[in-house]
Amino acid sequence: MAGAALRLSGVTKRFGGLVAVDGVTIDFAGGKLNAIIGPNGAGKTTLFNLITGEIPADSGRIEFAGKDIARLKPHQIVRRGVSRTLQIKSVFGGLSVIDNIRAAVLTNRGIKAPFRLVSSFKSVSARADELIEEVGLTGHRETIASALSYGDVALLEMALALAAEPKLLLLDEPICGMGPQETERAVAMIRRIAKRIDVILIEHDMEVVFDIADFIMVMAQGGILATGTAADIASNLAVQEAYLGSPEDELAC
């Protein structure tokens, strides 16, 4: 996992008069757990949306594995190996847990086969079961996703993101809304995943971020305010000011 996991140069996005992401240039190193923090409205999620192609960048390059992906469609970017979770957890609510993941595994393997039953693809089901086990949803294999608890939905979404066999995983506030026990479990899982997949994490919980991130980028008003290790960021005056300026941030997510 040597070299950059993701290289952004001059990435800009405007919504009308508002510059949501303002010329962001940064290299996220491979083999590390990277985090993005910053006050609400700093442009963190918009940056993720630009990386995954859900909204087009106005200008700039987004380089993944040495190629510019800035003009690709979301489904093409996933196939290149960039997968993500969303701030508002997003799964296939009407399908069972196993079918949620089967859909993702089948898509990843490019299987369409209109005249074969899904259940006849044994290795797909086996991989799906592996993923269910990895995120700890084994007891819920046949549960309809919309009947899962919030924390379990987040885990299912994680499994969906992993089913795409990504090289880079973008997590948008993965532990937001979780209870203390769920948080502990999720953080342990993120740590485990980060050992084999490059991770970029958006998170509001400073304690968690300072605990697990190898590298932190602080965003404010669409731009980069600071970068560095947890120790660098904690002692950075500009960062303290940005956060003191908006105390409600610790509550929101």
Next chain:
Amino acid sequence: MTAARARLICLIVFAAALLAVPHVLPAFGATFWVNIVAEILIWSLLAASVNLLLGFTGLLSFGQALYFGFGMYGVALSINNWDVGFLPALLIGIAAASAMALATGIFAVRLTWHYFAIITVVFSLIFYFAAMSTKWLTGGDDGMSFSPPPVLEIGDFSLTLADTTTQYYVILAVVAVAFAVKALIVNSPLGLSFKAVRENHRRAALIGINVFRTRLVAFVIAGALAGTSGALFAFFGRYASASYMFYHVSGEAVVWAVVGGSGALLGPLFGAGSLIIFREIASNFWENYLLAVGAITILVVMFAPRGIAGAWNDMLQALTTRSGHASDTVADTAPAVRNNALPEER
């Protein structure tokens, strides 16, 4: 007994009943009803085309009559102009409908929900008026008749549609094959991608599904189903008419699909069946029976949103499950009306 086994037994009984129709109904002096059942089978395929889009892909089309009409004219024109046999004419009808679905779908599936519904209506109206005004080709409102070729001819032996019983079995066979193919598709990897798009198109794209292409494939398959229905109806009536391309026909298919249960495989058959039987009985003594159809539809949408088939499945489930651990594994039948077309959050 499990719910799955109960369903299988019901299916076998139902199939046996359909097979027995041409022998049993005339014995009760109801020969006329053999053709009614045949008509129900044909129309259920048009409802099935709506069902595939609405129930499995999350797209509400009010324009399926267009592909029904192309199926009809594919049969009538190919027999009149090229003198082709039964099977080629049937296949040409289905191919014409599928090609039209591909041509219009490329534009339509870029939109969703009400925008999609509107563009499908617009396409069907454009071609309705085009067919009405090209009388030299289509016969317009009067339609064009043809004499159907024999279904099968080996030496002296021949099967023709002139015989009501033969005609019934030919229709039943084609409809059964169409439903079986549809059942296979919705339970295949392709079908699972339809459901993924129905459930959450943003997440579908984020696991790597090409949402546009998936919707287009579903739209073309739905067009083929509607085309099969139209082709059979042409053989059944021995003619094709532009009047069947009107949006009234599309709307009726939506009502059948919703009342029957839009996420269930046999829902279209139940919906078309119950409402056509209702029409045949009620229209004899009440010309405004459509008011009652409207009321039934509203009641179903409000109180049994998964339609007749959904209510039936729930009943089987309740009867076969001991109280306590019931509803966890109900098949993934979709509610008729979903909210996934609401403007999404950024």
